Amino acid sequence: MRREVRLTEVGQGPGPRVLLLPGLGARGTGFQALANQLAPSARPVLVDYPEGAHAACGAKALSEQVAQAAGPLDAVVASSFGGMVAAHLAVSGKVRGVAFLGSFTRPEHLGLRGGLLALMGPIAVLGRPGRAAASLASWRLVSGEQVAEVVPTTALERITTLRRAFAIGTEPPPEDLRGLPISCVCLQGDRDVLVPPATLERLAASLPPGTPRHRLRGAGHVPYFTHPEACAQLLQPWLAALAPAPFAPERDAENAA
Numbered sequence: 490m491r492r493e494v495r496l497t498e499v500g501q502g503p504g505p506r507v508l509l510l511p512g513l514g515a516r517g518t519g520f521q522a523l524a525n526q527l528a529p530s531a532r533p534v535l536v537d538y539p540e541g542a543h544a545a546c547g548a549k550a551l552s553e554q555v556a557q558a559a560g561p562l563d564a565v566v567a568s569s570f571g572g573m574v575a576a577h578l579a580v581s582g583k584v585r586g587v588a589f590l591g592s593f594t595r596p597e598h599l600g601l602r603g604g605l606l607a608l609m610g611p612i613a614v615l616g617r618p619g620r621a622a623a624s625l626a627s628w629r630l631v632s633g634e635q636v637a638e639v640v641p642t643t644a645l646e647r648i649t650t651l652r653r654a655f656a657i658g659t660e661p662p663p664e665d666l667r668g669l670p671i672s673c674v675c676l677q678g679d680r681d682v683l684v685p686p687a688t689l690e691r692l693a694a695s696l697p698p699g700t701p702r703h704r705l706r707g708a709g710h711v712p713y714f715t716h717p718e719a720c721a722q723l724l725q726p727w728l729a730a731l732a733p734a735p736f737a738p739e740r741d742a743e744n745a746a
Contacts, residue, residue: 509713513570549577672727676712
C-alpha cells in the first residue's frame with residue numbers, strides 16, 4: 490500500500506520538469522510511453538497517488554500532497570480527474586504551465602455527467618472494470634497485461650477509487666485559471682466516452698484566453714496511452730516555451746561591465 494505520493498523520474502532532458510498526473514483510478518505507469526517520448530527534451534515524472542485510507546481526500550488535498558512530494562517543478566500534464574489536481578497546483582503558484590488531456594478542472598465542465606462523478610467509485614468497486622472497460626476507455630483493444638494501466642484492477646485500487654470519488658464533492662473546486670499568468674494547452678480525443686468532447690469548450694472558457702485546443706482523431710479517454718507520439722508532438726513546442734532561457738556567460742559578462 491502506498492501511504493504517500495510516489496514519483497518516478499524518467500530521463501534528465503534539458504527542458505522543464507513536468508509531472509504526469511493520472512486520472513481517478515489509473516496508474517502513473519500508463520504515461521510511460523509519453524514520458525519516453527518527452528524525455529529527450531524535458532524531465533518527465535510519473536505520479537502514483539496514495540492508496541487506501543490515505544486516498545480519502547479531494548483534489549485540493551491531493552494537490553498539496555503532490556506538491557510536497559515533488560518539490561520544484563515547471564509544468565503538469567494531467568488526464569481526466571488529474572486536471573482538478575493540476576488546477577489547484579496552478580492556483581497555488583506551484584506550476585507555470587498545465588496541459589489538459591481529456592480532463593477538466595470543475596465537475597460542471599462535464600455537463601450533466603459532472604453530477605454523476607461520484608458514481609465512478611461504486612462503478613469501480615461493484616462493476617469490477619476489466620479488459621472491456623479498458624478497451625472502451627481507450628477506444629482500441631487493450632491487451633490483458635495493459636488493462637491495469639487504464640482501469641483499477643486490484644481490490645485496493647478499487648476501494649481507493651471509491652474513497653477518492655466520494656471525496657471530490659467535499660471541497661470547493663479550484664478557481665478558474667483564466668486570469669492567471671500561466672501557459673495552458675488542451676488535448677481531447679474525439680472518441681472519448683468518459684469525458685465528452687463538449688467538455689473541451691467549457692474547460693477552455695476557464696483558461697487563459699488564446700489557450701490552444703487540439704482534437705485527436707480516433708483517440709479515446711487516454712490519448713497519452715494510445716497515442717503517445719501524437720501527444721508528444723503537440724506538447725513539445727509548449728514545453729519548449731516553458732524552458733528557461735539558456736545561460737549566456739558572454740552576455741552576462743558584458744552586462745556586468
